[in-house]
Amino acid sequence: MxxxxxxxxxxxxxxxxxxxxxxxxxxxPICFPKKYKDPLDIEVVSFISCLYAYGNVKSIQSFLKPIFEALGPSPYQSLCVGDEKFEHFLKNLKVYRFQTKKDNQIFFRTLKRVLQNLEKKSPLFESKFIEGQTKFTAESSISKFQKFWEEELKITKGNQKLSYGLQFLIGKPEAKSPKKRLSLFLRWMVRTAYPDFGFYQRIHPNQIxxxxxxxxxxxxxxxxxxxxxxxxxxxxxxxxxxxxxxxxxxxxxxxxxxxxxxxxxxxxxxxxxxxxxxxxxxxxxxxxxxxxxx
Ligand code: SF4
Missing domain, CATH: 1.10.1670 (Endonuclease Iii, domain 2)
Structure with a gap:
Protein backbone atom coordinates (compact mmCIF):
# COMPACT_ATOMS: atom_id res chain seq x y z
CA MET A 1 0.00 0.00 0.00
CA PRO A 29 24.82 11.80 22.86
CA ILE A 30 24.14 15.36 21.65
CA CYS A 31 23.78 16.18 25.37
CA PHE A 32 27.61 16.37 25.55
CA PRO A 33 28.31 19.14 23.00
CA LYS A 34 25.21 20.97 24.24
CA LYS A 35 27.11 21.72 27.47
CA TYR A 36 29.57 24.07 25.70
CA LYS A 37 29.29 27.55 24.24
CA ASP A 38 32.50 27.92 22.20
CA PRO A 39 32.03 26.48 18.67
CA LEU A 40 35.54 24.95 18.85
CA ASP A 41 34.59 22.97 21.95
CA ILE A 42 31.23 22.03 20.47
CA GLU A 43 32.79 20.69 17.28
CA VAL A 44 35.51 18.69 19.04
CA VAL A 45 33.09 17.25 21.62
CA SER A 46 30.60 16.43 18.84
CA PHE A 47 33.24 14.60 16.86
CA ILE A 48 34.34 12.50 19.86
CA SER A 49 30.74 11.83 20.92
CA CYS A 50 29.65 10.69 17.45
CA LEU A 51 32.61 8.38 16.94
CA TYR A 52 31.83 6.56 20.19
CA ALA A 53 28.05 6.67 19.63
CA TYR A 54 27.55 2.96 19.15
CA GLY A 55 25.99 0.62 21.70
CA ASN A 56 23.25 1.69 24.06
CA VAL A 57 22.88 5.27 25.26
CA LYS A 58 23.78 4.35 28.87
CA SER A 59 27.10 2.75 27.96
CA ILE A 60 27.97 5.58 25.57
CA GLN A 61 27.26 8.09 28.30
CA SER A 62 29.15 6.26 31.02
CA PHE A 63 32.20 6.06 28.78
CA LEU A 64 32.09 9.67 27.55
CA LYS A 65 31.07 11.48 30.75
CA PRO A 66 34.41 10.98 32.59
CA ILE A 67 36.30 11.88 29.42
CA PHE A 68 34.63 15.28 29.12
CA GLU A 69 34.88 15.88 32.86
CA ALA A 70 38.61 15.22 32.67
CA LEU A 71 39.01 17.55 29.68
CA GLY A 72 37.62 20.41 31.77
CA PRO A 73 35.69 23.53 30.70
CA SER A 74 37.38 23.68 27.29
CA PRO A 75 38.14 20.25 25.77
CA TYR A 76 39.54 22.02 22.68
CA GLN A 77 42.07 23.95 24.79
CA SER A 78 42.97 20.93 26.94
CA LEU A 79 43.68 18.86 23.84
CA CYS A 80 45.64 21.63 22.13
CA VAL A 81 47.82 22.31 25.15
CA GLY A 82 48.56 18.62 25.66
CA ASP A 83 50.65 19.10 28.83
CA GLU A 84 51.23 16.64 31.70
CA LYS A 85 47.53 16.86 32.57
CA PHE A 86 46.84 15.42 29.11
CA GLU A 87 49.27 12.54 29.80
CA HIS A 88 47.39 11.87 33.04
CA PHE A 89 44.11 11.95 31.06
CA LEU A 90 45.52 9.36 28.63
CA LYS A 91 46.56 7.08 31.48
CA ASN A 92 43.03 7.11 32.88
CA LEU A 93 41.25 6.28 29.62
CA LYS A 94 39.16 3.11 29.72
CA VAL A 95 38.31 0.36 27.27
CA TYR A 96 35.13 0.95 25.24
CA ARG A 97 33.60 -2.08 23.54
CA PHE A 98 35.78 -2.60 20.40
CA GLN A 99 38.39 -0.01 21.44
CA THR A 100 41.15 -1.08 23.80
CA LYS A 101 42.68 1.43 26.18
CA LYS A 102 45.64 1.67 23.79
CA ASP A 103 43.30 2.39 20.85
CA ASN A 104 41.70 5.21 22.79
CA GLN A 105 45.10 6.62 23.74
CA ILE A 106 46.15 6.59 20.07
CA PHE A 107 42.93 8.27 19.03
CA PHE A 108 43.29 11.11 21.57
CA ARG A 109 46.99 11.58 20.77
CA THR A 110 46.04 11.85 17.10
CA LEU A 111 43.22 14.28 17.81
CA LYS A 112 45.61 16.43 19.86
CA ARG A 113 48.18 16.56 17.03
CA VAL A 114 45.54 17.33 14.38
CA LEU A 115 44.06 20.14 16.47
CA GLN A 116 47.51 21.61 17.16
CA ASN A 117 48.17 21.68 13.40
CA LEU A 118 44.84 23.22 12.43
CA GLU A 119 44.13 26.92 12.43
CA LYS A 120 42.27 27.97 15.61
CA LYS A 121 39.13 28.78 13.71
CA SER A 122 35.60 27.41 13.53
CA PRO A 123 34.70 25.20 11.73
CA LEU A 124 37.67 22.94 12.29
CA PHE A 125 36.94 19.90 10.16
CA GLU A 126 34.51 20.96 7.41
CA SER A 127 37.26 21.33 4.81
CA LYS A 128 38.41 17.74 5.49
CA PHE A 129 35.16 16.52 3.91
CA ILE A 130 35.48 18.66 0.79
CA GLU A 131 39.20 19.35 0.37
CA GLY A 132 40.05 19.38 -3.32
CA GLN A 133 36.39 19.17 -4.28
CA THR A 134 34.11 22.00 -5.27
CA LYS A 135 31.25 20.59 -3.23
CA PHE A 136 30.16 17.85 -0.85
CA THR A 137 29.29 14.67 -2.71
CA ALA A 138 27.48 11.66 -1.39
CA GLU A 139 29.95 9.20 -2.86
CA SER A 140 33.27 10.61 -1.81
CA SER A 141 33.18 13.27 0.91
CA ILE A 142 32.68 11.06 3.97
CA SER A 143 35.30 8.60 2.61
CA LYS A 144 37.69 11.52 2.17
CA PHE A 145 37.19 12.51 5.81
CA GLN A 146 37.75 8.91 6.93
CA LYS A 147 40.93 8.68 4.82
CA PHE A 148 42.27 11.81 6.46
CA TRP A 149 41.78 10.33 9.95
CA GLU A 150 43.03 6.91 8.88
CA GLU A 151 46.29 8.49 7.73
CA GLU A 152 46.62 10.57 10.90
CA LEU A 153 45.98 7.56 13.14
CA LYS A 154 48.63 5.61 11.20
CA ILE A 155 51.14 8.41 11.74
CA THR A 156 50.55 8.17 15.52
CA LYS A 157 51.06 4.41 15.25
CA GLY A 158 54.40 4.81 13.46
CA ASN A 159 52.84 3.91 10.11
CA GLN A 160 51.63 0.53 11.30
CA LYS A 161 48.29 -0.99 10.29
CA LEU A 162 45.36 0.18 12.39
CA SER A 163 43.94 -2.19 14.99
CA TYR A 164 40.37 -3.43 14.56
CA GLY A 165 39.17 -0.98 17.24
CA LEU A 166 40.76 2.07 15.60
CA GLN A 167 39.57 1.10 12.13
CA PHE A 168 36.07 0.59 13.53
CA LEU A 169 36.19 3.94 15.29
CA ILE A 170 36.79 5.92 12.12
CA GLY A 171 35.23 3.38 9.74
CA LYS A 172 36.60 2.03 6.48
CA PRO A 173 36.73 4.71 3.76
CA GLU A 174 36.06 2.20 0.99
CA ALA A 175 33.18 0.40 2.79
CA LYS A 176 29.68 0.68 1.37
CA SER A 177 28.26 0.85 4.90
CA PRO A 178 25.73 3.57 5.93
CA LYS A 179 28.49 5.45 7.86
CA LYS A 180 25.87 6.35 10.39
CA ARG A 181 28.14 7.88 13.06
CA LEU A 182 29.73 10.32 10.63
CA SER A 183 26.32 11.07 9.09
CA LEU A 184 25.15 11.91 12.60
CA PHE A 185 28.18 14.16 13.12
CA LEU A 186 27.33 15.91 9.84
CA ARG A 187 23.71 16.29 10.90
CA TRP A 188 24.83 18.07 14.09
CA MET A 189 27.33 20.26 12.22
CA VAL A 190 25.25 21.10 9.14
CA ARG A 191 21.61 21.47 10.21
CA THR A 192 20.83 24.80 11.79
CA ALA A 193 17.46 23.81 13.27
CA TYR A 194 16.97 22.28 16.73
CA PRO A 195 18.70 20.30 18.15
CA ASP A 196 21.69 20.73 15.81
CA PHE A 197 24.46 23.37 15.59
CA GLY A 198 24.79 24.33 11.92
CA PHE A 199 28.49 25.33 11.77
CA TYR A 200 29.19 23.89 8.31
CA GLN A 201 27.94 26.34 5.71
CA ARG A 202 29.47 24.68 2.64
CA ILE A 203 27.40 21.53 3.04
CA HIS A 204 23.62 21.64 2.60
CA PRO A 205 21.31 19.75 5.00
CA ASN A 206 19.69 17.95 2.05
CA GLN A 207 23.04 16.39 1.05
CA ILE A 208 23.68 14.38 4.21
S1 SF4 B 1 5.69 1.63 19.42
FE1 SF4 B 1 6.62 0.97 17.49
S2 SF4 B 1 5.50 -0.86 16.90
FE2 SF4 B 1 4.26 0.21 18.40
S3 SF4 B 1 2.89 1.57 17.25
FE3 SF4 B 1 4.69 2.76 17.74
S4 SF4 B 1 6.03 2.54 16.00
FE4 SF4 B 1 4.52 0.89 15.88
Missing amino acids: PIDLELLHSKLEELRKKYEHLQYLDTD PFPLDVHIQKLIRILGITDRKTFGAKEAYLIKEFFKKINPADPLLYDFYLTRVGIIERCNAKYEKTICEVCYLKEVCLVFGSATGN
Missing part, protein backbone atom coordinates in the same frame (compact mmCIF):
# COMPACT_ATOMS: atom_id res chain seq x y z
CA PRO A 2 1.44 3.44 -0.86
CA ILE A 3 2.43 5.58 2.09
CA ASP A 4 0.02 8.41 2.94
CA LEU A 5 2.66 11.15 3.02
CA GLU A 6 0.30 13.76 4.40
CA LEU A 7 -0.71 11.55 7.33
CA LEU A 8 2.91 10.53 7.97
CA HIS A 9 3.96 14.18 7.90
CA SER A 10 1.30 15.16 10.43
CA LYS A 11 2.31 12.31 12.79
CA LEU A 12 5.97 13.27 12.50
CA GLU A 13 5.04 16.84 13.35
CA GLU A 14 3.19 15.62 16.47
CA LEU A 15 6.27 13.64 17.43
CA ARG A 16 8.50 16.67 16.88
CA LYS A 17 6.32 18.85 19.11
CA LYS A 18 6.40 16.20 21.83
CA TYR A 19 10.18 15.81 21.89
CA GLU A 20 11.36 19.30 20.95
CA HIS A 21 12.29 20.10 24.55
CA LEU A 22 15.61 20.38 26.34
CA GLN A 23 14.67 17.68 28.84
CA TYR A 24 14.95 15.03 26.09
CA LEU A 25 18.50 15.93 25.09
CA ASP A 26 19.85 13.80 27.94
CA THR A 27 18.62 10.71 26.10
CA ASP A 28 21.03 11.39 23.23
CA PRO A 209 22.87 10.66 4.26
CA PHE A 210 20.21 9.65 6.79
CA PRO A 211 21.99 8.36 9.95
CA LEU A 212 20.65 4.80 9.95
CA ASP A 213 21.06 3.72 13.57
CA VAL A 214 19.27 0.60 14.87
CA HIS A 215 16.18 2.55 15.91
CA ILE A 216 15.80 4.23 12.53
CA GLN A 217 16.40 0.92 10.74
CA LYS A 218 13.48 -0.64 12.63
CA LEU A 219 11.19 2.35 12.24
CA ILE A 220 11.63 2.84 8.52
CA ARG A 221 10.63 -0.78 8.00
CA ILE A 222 7.53 -0.63 10.17
CA LEU A 223 6.49 2.67 8.62
CA GLY A 224 6.65 0.95 5.21
CA ILE A 225 9.43 3.20 3.89
CA THR A 226 11.58 0.21 3.00
CA ASP A 227 11.44 -3.57 3.30
CA ARG A 228 15.23 -3.95 3.37
CA LYS A 229 16.75 -5.97 6.19
CA THR A 230 20.32 -4.86 5.60
CA PHE A 231 21.42 -1.30 5.16
CA GLY A 232 24.32 0.22 3.29
CA ALA A 233 25.39 3.60 1.96
CA LYS A 234 22.84 3.32 -0.86
CA GLU A 235 19.95 2.93 1.60
CA ALA A 236 21.15 5.88 3.71
CA TYR A 237 20.78 8.05 0.59
CA LEU A 238 17.49 6.47 -0.49
CA ILE A 239 15.95 7.08 2.93
CA LYS A 240 17.16 10.67 2.82
CA GLU A 241 15.54 10.97 -0.63
CA PHE A 242 12.29 9.60 0.82
CA PHE A 243 12.26 12.23 3.59
CA LYS A 244 12.96 14.91 0.97
CA LYS A 245 9.40 14.28 -0.26
CA ILE A 246 8.21 15.51 3.14
CA ASN A 247 10.80 18.20 3.69
CA PRO A 248 12.93 18.92 0.60
CA ALA A 249 15.27 21.42 2.28
CA ASP A 250 15.78 19.52 5.51
CA PRO A 251 15.15 15.78 5.11
CA LEU A 252 16.89 14.90 8.41
CA LEU A 253 14.48 17.05 10.40
CA TYR A 254 12.75 14.06 12.02
CA ASP A 255 15.84 11.94 12.75
CA PHE A 256 16.18 13.05 16.39
CA TYR A 257 12.43 12.71 17.05
CA LEU A 258 12.11 9.29 15.40
CA THR A 259 14.99 7.88 17.42
CA ARG A 260 13.16 8.93 20.63
CA VAL A 261 10.47 6.36 19.73
CA GLY A 262 13.11 3.63 20.05
CA ILE A 263 15.12 5.10 22.93
CA ILE A 264 12.41 6.58 25.18
CA GLU A 265 9.26 4.77 24.14
CA ARG A 266 11.10 1.45 23.77
CA CYS A 267 9.53 0.59 20.42
CA ASN A 268 10.78 -2.86 19.51
CA ALA A 269 9.01 -3.10 16.16
CA LYS A 270 6.57 -5.56 17.77
CA TYR A 271 3.06 -4.93 19.00
CA GLU A 272 3.16 -4.33 22.75
CA LYS A 273 -0.17 -2.97 23.93
CA THR A 274 1.08 -0.61 26.63
CA ILE A 275 3.68 0.92 24.34
CA CYS A 276 1.83 0.91 21.03
CA GLU A 277 -1.55 2.21 22.18
CA VAL A 278 -0.01 5.52 23.26
CA CYS A 279 2.44 5.78 20.35
CA TYR A 280 2.12 8.89 18.18
CA LEU A 281 3.02 6.81 15.12
CA LYS A 282 0.40 4.07 15.57
CA GLU A 283 -1.80 5.33 12.72
CA VAL A 284 1.06 5.02 10.24
CA CYS A 285 2.68 1.89 11.71
CA LEU A 286 2.29 -1.42 9.80
CA VAL A 287 2.90 -3.46 12.98
CA PHE A 288 0.11 -1.66 14.82
CA GLY A 289 -2.17 -1.96 11.80
CA SER A 290 -1.73 -5.70 11.40
CA ALA A 291 -2.00 -6.41 15.16
CA THR A 292 -5.18 -4.39 15.68
CA GLY A 293 -6.77 -4.49 12.23
CA ASN A 294 -6.71 -0.67 12.06
Whole structure:
Protein backbone atom coordinates (compact mmCIF):
# COMPACT_ATOMS: atom_id res chain seq x y z
CA MET A 1 0.00 0.00 0.00
CA PRO A 2 1.44 3.44 -0.86
CA ILE A 3 2.43 5.58 2.09
CA ASP A 4 0.02 8.41 2.94
CA LEU A 5 2.66 11.15 3.02
CA GLU A 6 0.30 13.76 4.40
CA LEU A 7 -0.71 11.55 7.33
CA LEU A 8 2.91 10.53 7.97
CA HIS A 9 3.96 14.18 7.90
CA SER A 10 1.30 15.16 10.43
CA LYS A 11 2.31 12.31 12.79
CA LEU A 12 5.97 13.27 12.50
CA GLU A 13 5.04 16.84 13.35
CA GLU A 14 3.19 15.62 16.47
CA LEU A 15 6.27 13.64 17.43
CA ARG A 16 8.50 16.67 16.88
CA LYS A 17 6.32 18.85 19.11
CA LYS A 18 6.40 16.20 21.83
CA TYR A 19 10.18 15.81 21.89
CA GLU A 20 11.36 19.30 20.95
CA HIS A 21 12.29 20.10 24.55
CA LEU A 22 15.61 20.38 26.34
CA GLN A 23 14.67 17.68 28.84
CA TYR A 24 14.95 15.03 26.09
CA LEU A 25 18.50 15.93 25.09
CA ASP A 26 19.85 13.80 27.94
CA THR A 27 18.62 10.71 26.10
CA ASP A 28 21.03 11.39 23.23
CA PRO A 29 24.82 11.80 22.86
CA ILE A 30 24.14 15.36 21.65
CA CYS A 31 23.78 16.18 25.37
CA PHE A 32 27.61 16.37 25.55
CA PRO A 33 28.31 19.14 23.00
CA LYS A 34 25.21 20.97 24.24
CA LYS A 35 27.11 21.72 27.47
CA TYR A 36 29.57 24.07 25.70
CA LYS A 37 29.29 27.55 24.24
CA ASP A 38 32.50 27.92 22.20
CA PRO A 39 32.03 26.48 18.67
CA LEU A 40 35.54 24.95 18.85
CA ASP A 41 34.59 22.97 21.95
CA ILE A 42 31.23 22.03 20.47
CA GLU A 43 32.79 20.69 17.28
CA VAL A 44 35.51 18.69 19.04
CA VAL A 45 33.09 17.25 21.62
CA SER A 46 30.60 16.43 18.84
CA PHE A 47 33.24 14.60 16.86
CA ILE A 48 34.34 12.50 19.86
CA SER A 49 30.74 11.83 20.92
CA CYS A 50 29.65 10.69 17.45
CA LEU A 51 32.61 8.38 16.94
CA TYR A 52 31.83 6.56 20.19
CA ALA A 53 28.05 6.67 19.63
CA TYR A 54 27.55 2.96 19.15
CA GLY A 55 25.99 0.62 21.70
CA ASN A 56 23.25 1.69 24.06
CA VAL A 57 22.88 5.27 25.26
CA LYS A 58 23.78 4.35 28.87
CA SER A 59 27.10 2.75 27.96
CA ILE A 60 27.97 5.58 25.57
CA GLN A 61 27.26 8.09 28.30
CA SER A 62 29.15 6.26 31.02
CA PHE A 63 32.20 6.06 28.78
CA LEU A 64 32.09 9.67 27.55
CA LYS A 65 31.07 11.48 30.75
CA PRO A 66 34.41 10.98 32.59
CA ILE A 67 36.30 11.88 29.42
CA PHE A 68 34.63 15.28 29.12
CA GLU A 69 34.88 15.88 32.86
CA ALA A 70 38.61 15.22 32.67
CA LEU A 71 39.01 17.55 29.68
CA GLY A 72 37.62 20.41 31.77
CA PRO A 73 35.69 23.53 30.70
CA SER A 74 37.38 23.68 27.29
CA PRO A 75 38.14 20.25 25.77
CA TYR A 76 39.54 22.02 22.68
CA GLN A 77 42.07 23.95 24.79
CA SER A 78 42.97 20.93 26.94
CA LEU A 79 43.68 18.86 23.84
CA CYS A 80 45.64 21.63 22.13
CA VAL A 81 47.82 22.31 25.15
CA GLY A 82 48.56 18.62 25.66
CA ASP A 83 50.65 19.10 28.83
CA GLU A 84 51.23 16.64 31.70
CA LYS A 85 47.53 16.86 32.57
CA PHE A 86 46.84 15.42 29.11
CA GLU A 87 49.27 12.54 29.80
CA HIS A 88 47.39 11.87 33.04
CA PHE A 89 44.11 11.95 31.06
CA LEU A 90 45.52 9.36 28.63
CA LYS A 91 46.56 7.08 31.48
CA ASN A 92 43.03 7.11 32.88
CA LEU A 93 41.25 6.28 29.62
CA LYS A 94 39.16 3.11 29.72
CA VAL A 95 38.31 0.36 27.27
CA TYR A 96 35.13 0.95 25.24
CA ARG A 97 33.60 -2.08 23.54
CA PHE A 98 35.78 -2.60 20.40
CA GLN A 99 38.39 -0.01 21.44
CA THR A 100 41.15 -1.08 23.80
CA LYS A 101 42.68 1.43 26.18
CA LYS A 102 45.64 1.67 23.79
CA ASP A 103 43.30 2.39 20.85
CA ASN A 104 41.70 5.21 22.79
CA GLN A 105 45.10 6.62 23.74
CA ILE A 106 46.15 6.59 20.07
CA PHE A 107 42.93 8.27 19.03
CA PHE A 108 43.29 11.11 21.57
CA ARG A 109 46.99 11.58 20.77
CA THR A 110 46.04 11.85 17.10
CA LEU A 111 43.22 14.28 17.81
CA LYS A 112 45.61 16.43 19.86
CA ARG A 113 48.18 16.56 17.03
CA VAL A 114 45.54 17.33 14.38
CA LEU A 115 44.06 20.14 16.47
CA GLN A 116 47.51 21.61 17.16
CA ASN A 117 48.17 21.68 13.40
CA LEU A 118 44.84 23.22 12.43
CA GLU A 119 44.13 26.92 12.43
CA LYS A 120 42.27 27.97 15.61
CA LYS A 121 39.13 28.78 13.71
CA SER A 122 35.60 27.41 13.53
CA PRO A 123 34.70 25.20 11.73
CA LEU A 124 37.67 22.94 12.29
CA PHE A 125 36.94 19.90 10.16
CA GLU A 126 34.51 20.96 7.41
CA SER A 127 37.26 21.33 4.81
CA LYS A 128 38.41 17.74 5.49
CA PHE A 129 35.16 16.52 3.91
CA ILE A 130 35.48 18.66 0.79
CA GLU A 131 39.20 19.35 0.37
CA GLY A 132 40.05 19.38 -3.32
CA GLN A 133 36.39 19.17 -4.28
CA THR A 134 34.11 22.00 -5.27
CA LYS A 135 31.25 20.59 -3.23
CA PHE A 136 30.16 17.85 -0.85
CA THR A 137 29.29 14.67 -2.71
CA ALA A 138 27.48 11.66 -1.39
CA GLU A 139 29.95 9.20 -2.86
CA SER A 140 33.27 10.61 -1.81
CA SER A 141 33.18 13.27 0.91
CA ILE A 142 32.68 11.06 3.97
CA SER A 143 35.30 8.60 2.61
CA LYS A 144 37.69 11.52 2.17
CA PHE A 145 37.19 12.51 5.81
CA GLN A 146 37.75 8.91 6.93
CA LYS A 147 40.93 8.68 4.82
CA PHE A 148 42.27 11.81 6.46
CA TRP A 149 41.78 10.33 9.95
CA GLU A 150 43.03 6.91 8.88
CA GLU A 151 46.29 8.49 7.73
CA GLU A 152 46.62 10.57 10.90
CA LEU A 153 45.98 7.56 13.14
CA LYS A 154 48.63 5.61 11.20
CA ILE A 155 51.14 8.41 11.74
CA THR A 156 50.55 8.17 15.52
CA LYS A 157 51.06 4.41 15.25
CA GLY A 158 54.40 4.81 13.46
CA ASN A 159 52.84 3.91 10.11
CA GLN A 160 51.63 0.53 11.30
CA LYS A 161 48.29 -0.99 10.29
CA LEU A 162 45.36 0.18 12.39
CA SER A 163 43.94 -2.19 14.99
CA TYR A 164 40.37 -3.43 14.56
CA GLY A 165 39.17 -0.98 17.24
CA LEU A 166 40.76 2.07 15.60
CA GLN A 167 39.57 1.10 12.13
CA PHE A 168 36.07 0.59 13.53
CA LEU A 169 36.19 3.94 15.29
CA ILE A 170 36.79 5.92 12.12
CA GLY A 171 35.23 3.38 9.74
CA LYS A 172 36.60 2.03 6.48
CA PRO A 173 36.73 4.71 3.76
CA GLU A 174 36.06 2.20 0.99
CA ALA A 175 33.18 0.40 2.79
CA LYS A 176 29.68 0.68 1.37
CA SER A 177 28.26 0.85 4.90
CA PRO A 178 25.73 3.57 5.93
CA LYS A 179 28.49 5.45 7.86
CA LYS A 180 25.87 6.35 10.39
CA ARG A 181 28.14 7.88 13.06
CA LEU A 182 29.73 10.32 10.63
CA SER A 183 26.32 11.07 9.09
CA LEU A 184 25.15 11.91 12.60
CA PHE A 185 28.18 14.16 13.12
CA LEU A 186 27.33 15.91 9.84
CA ARG A 187 23.71 16.29 10.90
CA TRP A 188 24.83 18.07 14.09
CA MET A 189 27.33 20.26 12.22
CA VAL A 190 25.25 21.10 9.14
CA ARG A 191 21.61 21.47 10.21
CA THR A 192 20.83 24.80 11.79
CA ALA A 193 17.46 23.81 13.27
CA TYR A 194 16.97 22.28 16.73
CA PRO A 195 18.70 20.30 18.15
CA ASP A 196 21.69 20.73 15.81
CA PHE A 197 24.46 23.37 15.59
CA GLY A 198 24.79 24.33 11.92
CA PHE A 199 28.49 25.33 11.77
CA TYR A 200 29.19 23.89 8.31
CA GLN A 201 27.94 26.34 5.71
CA ARG A 202 29.47 24.68 2.64
CA ILE A 203 27.40 21.53 3.04
CA HIS A 204 23.62 21.64 2.60
CA PRO A 205 21.31 19.75 5.00
CA ASN A 206 19.69 17.95 2.05
CA GLN A 207 23.04 16.39 1.05
CA ILE A 208 23.68 14.38 4.21
CA PRO A 209 22.87 10.66 4.26
CA PHE A 210 20.21 9.65 6.79
CA PRO A 211 21.99 8.36 9.95
CA LEU A 212 20.65 4.80 9.95
CA ASP A 213 21.06 3.72 13.57
CA VAL A 214 19.27 0.60 14.87
CA HIS A 215 16.18 2.55 15.91
CA ILE A 216 15.80 4.23 12.53
CA GLN A 217 16.40 0.92 10.74
CA LYS A 218 13.48 -0.64 12.63
CA LEU A 219 11.19 2.35 12.24
CA ILE A 220 11.63 2.84 8.52
CA ARG A 221 10.63 -0.78 8.00
CA ILE A 222 7.53 -0.63 10.17
CA LEU A 223 6.49 2.67 8.62
CA GLY A 224 6.65 0.95 5.21
CA ILE A 225 9.43 3.20 3.89
CA THR A 226 11.58 0.21 3.00
CA ASP A 227 11.44 -3.57 3.30
CA ARG A 228 15.23 -3.95 3.37
CA LYS A 229 16.75 -5.97 6.19
CA THR A 230 20.32 -4.86 5.60
CA PHE A 231 21.42 -1.30 5.16
CA GLY A 232 24.32 0.22 3.29
CA ALA A 233 25.39 3.60 1.96
CA LYS A 234 22.84 3.32 -0.86
CA GLU A 235 19.95 2.93 1.60
CA ALA A 236 21.15 5.88 3.71
CA TYR A 237 20.78 8.05 0.59
CA LEU A 238 17.49 6.47 -0.49
CA ILE A 239 15.95 7.08 2.93
CA LYS A 240 17.16 10.67 2.82
CA GLU A 241 15.54 10.97 -0.63
CA PHE A 242 12.29 9.60 0.82
CA PHE A 243 12.26 12.23 3.59
CA LYS A 244 12.96 14.91 0.97
CA LYS A 245 9.40 14.28 -0.26
CA ILE A 246 8.21 15.51 3.14
CA ASN A 247 10.80 18.20 3.69
CA PRO A 248 12.93 18.92 0.60
CA ALA A 249 15.27 21.42 2.28
CA ASP A 250 15.78 19.52 5.51
CA PRO A 251 15.15 15.78 5.11
CA LEU A 252 16.89 14.90 8.41
CA LEU A 253 14.48 17.05 10.40
CA TYR A 254 12.75 14.06 12.02
CA ASP A 255 15.84 11.94 12.75
CA PHE A 256 16.18 13.05 16.39
CA TYR A 257 12.43 12.71 17.05
CA LEU A 258 12.11 9.29 15.40
CA THR A 259 14.99 7.88 17.42
CA ARG A 260 13.16 8.93 20.63
CA VAL A 261 10.47 6.36 19.73
CA GLY A 262 13.11 3.63 20.05
CA ILE A 263 15.12 5.10 22.93
CA ILE A 264 12.41 6.58 25.18
CA GLU A 265 9.26 4.77 24.14
CA ARG A 266 11.10 1.45 23.77
CA CYS A 267 9.53 0.59 20.42
CA ASN A 268 10.78 -2.86 19.51
CA ALA A 269 9.01 -3.10 16.16
CA LYS A 270 6.57 -5.56 17.77
CA TYR A 271 3.06 -4.93 19.00
CA GLU A 272 3.16 -4.33 22.75
CA LYS A 273 -0.17 -2.97 23.93
CA THR A 274 1.08 -0.61 26.63
CA ILE A 275 3.68 0.92 24.34
CA CYS A 276 1.83 0.91 21.03
CA GLU A 277 -1.55 2.21 22.18
CA VAL A 278 -0.01 5.52 23.26
CA CYS A 279 2.44 5.78 20.35
CA TYR A 280 2.12 8.89 18.18
CA LEU A 281 3.02 6.81 15.12
CA LYS A 282 0.40 4.07 15.57
CA GLU A 283 -1.80 5.33 12.72
CA VAL A 284 1.06 5.02 10.24
CA CYS A 285 2.68 1.89 11.71
CA LEU A 286 2.29 -1.42 9.80
CA VAL A 287 2.90 -3.46 12.98
CA PHE A 288 0.11 -1.66 14.82
CA GLY A 289 -2.17 -1.96 11.80
CA SER A 290 -1.73 -5.70 11.40
CA ALA A 291 -2.00 -6.41 15.16
CA THR A 292 -5.18 -4.39 15.68
CA GLY A 293 -6.77 -4.49 12.23
CA ASN A 294 -6.71 -0.67 12.06
S1 SF4 B 1 2.89 1.57 17.25
FE1 SF4 B 1 4.26 0.21 18.40
S2 SF4 B 1 5.50 -0.86 16.90
FE2 SF4 B 1 4.52 0.89 15.88
S3 SF4 B 1 6.03 2.54 16.00
FE3 SF4 B 1 4.69 2.76 17.74
S4 SF4 B 1 5.69 1.63 19.42
FE4 SF4 B 1 6.62 0.97 17.49
